[in-house]
Amino acid sequence: MSAGHRLLGAIDVVVTDVVELNPEVKRFHFARPDGQPLPAFSGGAHIVIEMKDGDVTRRTPYSLSSSPFETDDYQVSIRRDDNGRGGSLYMHRSVTPGMAMTISHPSNLFSLDKRATRHLMLTGGIGITPFLAQTAQLIRTGGEFEVHYGFRSHDVAAYVDELTARIGHRLHCYADDQGQRIDYDRLLSSQPAGTHVYVCGPTPMIDLVLSKAKEHGWPDAHVHFEHFAKAPPGEAFTVELKASGITIAVGEEQSLLEAIEAAGVDAPYMCRGGACGQCETAVVEYDGELLHSDHWLEDEERSAGQKIMPCVSRFRGKRLVLDL
Amino acid sequence: MATPAASLPFRDETFRDDFTFRNSPETVLRAPFPFDKDSYMYAVNMELHKDGRPGTAFEEPIDVDEHYVSEMRDRALVLDEDPLRCQSLPHMTLAGWDTLELLMTCKAESYPEWFSLERNGDQWRWINRPLGIDDTFTFGDETTLPYGPLEYITRQAQGDFCVLDERQGNFWMDAGIVTTQADWSLDFDIGMNFFEWHAPVPLAHEKGIFKRALKYLLSIQQGNPARRLNWTMTVNPRLDTSPENYHQWGPENTHITPENVGDKLYLRIELQSFWRLPRSNALLFPIRCYLLSMHDLTTVPKWATRMHRVLKDLPDEIASYKGLDNYRQIAIDYLAPYDDGKPTSKGPFPD
Numbered sequence: 214m215s216a217g218h219r220l221l222g223a224i225d226v227v228v229t230d231v232v233e234l235n236p237e238v239k240r241f242h243f244a245r246p247d248g249q250p251l252p253a254f255s256g257g258a259h260i261v262i263e264m265k266d267g268d269v270t271r272r273t274p275y276s277l278s279s280s281p282f283e284t285d286d287y288q289v290s291i292r293r294d295d296n297g298r299g300g301s302l303y304m305h306r307s308v309t310p311g312m313a314m315t316i317s318h319p320s321n322l323f324s325l326d327k328r329a330t331r332h333l334m335l336t337g338g339i340g341i342t343p344f345l346a347q348t349a350q351l352i353r354t355g356g357e358f359e360v361h362y363g364f365r366s367h368d369v370a371a372y373v374d375e376l377t378a379r380i381g382h383r384l385h386c387y388a389d390d391q392g393q394r395i396d397y398d399r400l401l402s403s404q405p406a407g408t409h410v411y412v413c414g415p416t417p418m419i420d421l422v423l424s425k426a427k428e429h430g431w432p433d434a435h436v437h438f439e440h441f442a443k444a445p446p447g448e449a450f451t452v453e454l455k456a457s458g459i460t461i462a463v464g465e466e467q468s469l470l471e472a473i474e475a476a477g478v479d480a481p482y483m484c485r486g487g488a489c490g491q492c493e494t495a496v497v498e499y500d501g502e503l504l505h506s507d508h509w510l511e512d513e514e515r516s517a518g519q520k521i522m523p524c525v526s527r528f529r530g531k532r533l534v535l536d537l
Numbered sequence: 538m539a540t541p542a543a544s545l546p547f548r549d550e551t552f553r554d555d556f557t558f559r560n561s562p563e564t565v566l567r568a569p570f571p572f573d574k575d576s577y578m579y580a581v582n583m584e585l586h587k588d589g590r591p592g593t594a595f596e597e598p599i600d601v602d603e604h605y606v607s608e609m610r611d612r613a614l615v616l617d618e619d620p621l622r623c624q625s626l627p628h629m630t631l632a633g634w635d636t637l638e639l640l641m642t643c644k645a646e647s648y649p650e651w652f653s654l655e656r657n658g659d660q661w662r663w664i665n666r667p668l669g670i671d672d673t674f675t676f677g678d679e680t681t682l683p684y685g686p687l688e689y690i691t692r693q694a695q696g697d698f699c700v701l702d703e704r705q706g707n708f709w710m711d712a713g714i715v716t717t718q719a720d721w722s723l724d725f726d727i728g729m730n731f732f733e734w735h736a737p738v739p740l741a742h743e744k745g746i747f748k749r750a751l752k753y754l755l756s757i758q759q760g761n762p763a764r765r766l767n768w769t770m771t772v773n774p775r776l777d778t779s780p781e782n783y784h785q786w787g788p789e790n791t792h793i794t795p796e797n798v799g800d801k802l803y804l805r806i807e808l809q810s811f812w813r814l815p816r817s818n819a820l821l822f823p824i825r826c827y828l829l830s831m832h833d834l835t836t837v838p839k840w841a842t843r844m845h846r847v848l849k850d851l852p853d854e855i856a857s858y859k860g861l862d863n864y865r866q867i868a869i870d871y872l873a874p875y876d877d878g879k880p881t882s883k884g885p886f887p888d
Contacts, residue, residue, distance in 0.1 A: 222760040252759055253635075253815035281816060318760040324818040326704060327628035354631065434705050483756050491756050 220263050220272060222318035228310050238339065238371045239305055243287040243316060250284040256347030257323035261485055263315040266303045269467060270475065273300040274441055274486050277319060278342040280349035290371055292339040298446045298466040322488055323439035330407030332358040335395060335422055337414030341372055343439055348380055359383050366390040397422060401429040413439040440508045441486030444468035444525040453534040454478055455497050469523035478537055487525035494535050496521050501530010545667050547606040558774035564603055565833045566887060569594045569808045571766040573885045575846040579741040583753055586764035586810045594808060597647035599640060606667050608695045615716040615777050621724045623688045625712035632700045632712060633687035634677060635814035636821055640690045665693055687712055696825030703818055707731055708754065717776040717826045719769045719805060739854045754820060759813045767807040769859040774803055774828045793864035798871045799832035802864060831871055837887045841875035
């Protein structure tokens with residue numbers, strides 16, 4: 214699957230509303246300009262939002278947080294990241310109702326396992342967003358679930374009231390500033406057979422849940438996680454694209470993949486978050502340091518220095534040549 | 538099933554017993570001929586399934602041709618004898634509704650004179666004129682249809698349909714309807730993953746084909762279906778060449794003679810397509826069968842030449858796996874006079 218200049222599976226939408234949920238999180242609503250329904254999707258799916266920020270085009274994935282059964286209105290909820298490459302800042306500062314934007318078709322790397330007899334959902338902070346869609350799906354299609362939601366404090370915790378109204382006692386909240394913590398050992402040691410566990414949140418939380426699940430003997434097939442890496446900003450660098458015969462510059466706040474696309478080179482991608490493996494690219498040669506930020510390559514592959522995931526990873530050094 | 542209106546352009550024919558199946562000359566020319574060059578080897582020969590060439594089987598995303606009504610009658614006969622040809626594990630019902638929606642919307646859009654779909658919230662009305670069907674039902678409510686959603690709509694759609702659940706970075710064959718297959722069984726493969734159901738295929742595993750094919754299939758997204766072609770050969774225009782009925786068709790493999798090969802031996806083409814389903818995140822895998830007799834091929838000089846070269850050079854393991862050993866040489870001899878030894882033009886389409 215490759216992109217070219219237009220986003221893969223692009224859908225033209227209009228921003229119908231922007232709602233400030235708390236000082237850090239805004240919710241963005243999208244609809245088709247002609248009012249026709251958007252494609253149906255499954256809980257856990259994300260869309261890629263294309264942001265034209267001056268000369269820079271950013272394409273960033275965000276989980277859909279609306280109900281999969283409400284296809285007139287896609288919603289994503291975005292936390293402002295003051296230290297990121299600027300995508301969330303652009304969304305928070307520049308996107309207003311009435312704006313025309315382009316999004317991708319939904320795709321899902323964090324699907325519910327429909328065979329599960331019970332779904333145990335563990336989340337921290339803005340990681341709540343895929344579970345908003347998944348719980349809406351389970352309420353409609355039937356299925357037992359429980360959500361455990363940790364956050365720093367109630368004033369930056371999105372959706373607590375909505376979820377309480379919607380799922381009641383199946384929501385368990387843990388506020389850091391009140392000394393409340395999710396008891397992973399208790400939860401992971403007390404589930405009935407047939408339970409699947411899902412985790413989405415900050416990296417340390419995901420790593421902890423994965424290691425606790427292993428400790429408590431959970432089979433890998435019953436443990437699901439959503440782990441979008443952010444393409445981090447970094448020093449500018451140049452890269453030679455061997456097959457295309459060109460050398461391109463990657464800006465400080467541009468991802469390697471975005472720079473490749475801006476040069477008109479067709480590169481494969483799907484998640485743009487270092488998780489799906491589609492953009493895996495062969496490194497022909499390099500003199501310097503490959504700065505891997507993905508969750509796809511194995512440790513041995515990283516140390517071999519023959520592959521890179523351009524959607525999130527960068528480079529520092531004298532020379533990098535890619536097979537593109 | 539009601540009798541189709543006589544004015545519709547569908548042939549009344551059989552795929553068993555007296556085998557009255559025939560292709561019109563137009564149907565031969567629009568067939569998805571599977572060889573884009575003069576030799577054949579397994580490859581991950583995927584391409585996007587959209588913007589199809591006019592006048593070919595690729596023109597519409599779900600193709601309906603002159604055999605539609607008779608193929609659906611043959612499917613009903615197979616299902617009467619063997620209900621296990623359609624199965625759906627309990628977690629696949631949502632994918633069945635996705636399939637129903639996809640097939641209804643594609644057909645109504647491509648062939649408005651034959652099919653129409655009216656949607657009013659969850660209340661849907663589906664009209665299938667060739668099959669004389671006019672049903673109103675509630676989308677998502679199985680009790681409002683005479684069959685489950687997958688069986689209901691695939692009793693009205695040519696080709697087999699596998700529905701693959703995605704889990705653990707793999708696909709699992711957890712639902713399907715399979716009555717027009719090249720010697721494989723849904724009942725045997727149900728619940729298997731991608732590597733398990735492909736285990737019998739020779740050579741391709743060693744070439745890493747299945748690992749690459751799986752990676753490609755996992756990347757298929759909504760709105761961007763893909764396709765590939767596969768092929769084998771079949772004696773008589775029989776759709777249901779299943780392991781379950783091997784006793785009926787297996788012996789026919791020895792019935793080919795130089796005298797009857799033109800009309801009795803068929804190139805069996807599979808147009809396989811791959812569609813990401815929206816609500817279930819499953820992958821729909823339709824396998825549509827097209828049959829061309831050796832005589833049909835000789836009406837298109839480029840195709841007869843190419844078929845001759847492919848059969849001559851085919852590796853023996855592949856010929857045996859496809860079951861061609863009994864008649865391969867007879868077919869080569871039949872096609873030889875149509876091969877002038879000159880290069881053929883590029884691509885699969887007729888000159």
